[in-house]
Amino acid sequence: MLALNIKNETSRLRAVVLGIANSNGPTPTAEEAYDPKSLEHILAGTYPKEADMIREMDAFHRVFEKYGVRVFRPEIRENYNQIFTRDIGFVIDDVFIKSNILPDRAREVEAIQYVIDQINPAKVVSPPEEVHIEGGDVMLWNDYIFIGTYKGSDYKDYITARTNVQGVQYIKDLFPHKKVKEFDLIKSKIEARDNALHLDCCFQPVGDNKAIIYKRGFREEADYLFLLDLFREENLFHISxxxxxxxxxxxxSIDSNVVVSERKFTRLNKWLRKNGFVVEEIPYAEIAKQEGLLRCSTLPLIRD
Structure with missing residues (x-):
């Protein structure tokens, strides 16, 4: 049995589900795009090639092997995008929560069923239909659970709105002892530069007391100020x-002092090293064209 344990984003990682890019399927049509960044690359003819994405994910896998992390991969489903495992489920404490994701993506959950079968069934929960929540919007910070959401009255019109207020309430009910803090995120169907698809697209803690943040990803300045107060200005890396x-x-994060980052993130990687982090740089720019990156392609199961 897998003894799940996830209480934050940065403790030493022991087991993870890493997505897979094999048999990723043909380039989607514009109508099939789930997000504005994929759409941009579909229209420009620059959508990533499967071989390049496999190479990038293999590089990520090798870093996990270097640190002795147990890695699970989804079973391959022919012609199907299975890169972003963070969307399909997530762990809080010792509970595995299945996401209610876009119906077109249901087979992604089936592909990791063999992993879920290794978890105590009493610790696996499936939210009711009206609850929308995806792992990219859920971030653990010890006593806190941070959740990205979208509170606009036009929620149902946005394919980029992935976690609703019912999702926030569901987590509050499931973990009454935790401090659940939601963040209303900026969404755009057409401009990827103004679309925080998930909370981890505009914020993520690193180490014991630091974080990366994009101020304009939050619809309410009060939410940004909350994080500024919690982490302190000197511990935040503000991105453009x-x-x-x-x-x-x-x-x-593989550990509180080890961060896997894209090799082209020069300004960020320099700041991380200056603050004492070991930075494992890998190529991931092709996968990024689908509006997801390193955190999106992982589903952590066990941290110390």
Missing amino acids: RKEMYHMNSNVF
Whole structure:
């Protein structure tokens, strides 16, 4: 049995589900795009090639092997995008929560069923139909659970709105002892530079007391100020609109002092090293074209 344990984003990682890019399927049509960044690359003819994405994910896998992390991969489903495992489920404490994701993506959950079968069934929960929540919007910070959401009355019109207020309430009910704090995110169906698809597209903690943040990703300044107060100005790395677009906040921590980052994130990687982090740089720019990066392609199961 897998003894799940996830209480934050940065403790030493022991087991993870890493997505897979094999048999990723043909380039989607514009109508099939789930987000504005994929749409942009579909229309420009620059949508990533499967071989390039496999190479990038293999590089990520090798970093996990270097640190002795147990890695699970989804079973391959022919011609199907299975890169972003963070969307399909997430762990809080010792509970595995299945996401209610877009119906077109249901087979992604089936592909990791063999992993879910290794978890105590009493610790696996499936939210009711009206609850929308995806792992990219859920961030653990010890006593806190941070959740990205979209509170606009036009929620149902936005394919980029992935977690609703019922999702926030569901987590509050499931973990009454935690401090659940929601953040209303900026969404756009047409401009990726103004679309925080998930919370990890505009914010993520690193180490014991630091974080990467994009101020304009939050619809309410009060939400940004809350994080500013919690982490303190000197511990925050503020990213630009362009850096947000390239997904600088979507790195991944293997330990409190080890961060896996995209090799082109020069400004961020320099700041991380200056603050004592070991930075494992890998190529991930092709996968980033689908509006997801390192955190998006992982589903952590066990941290110390």
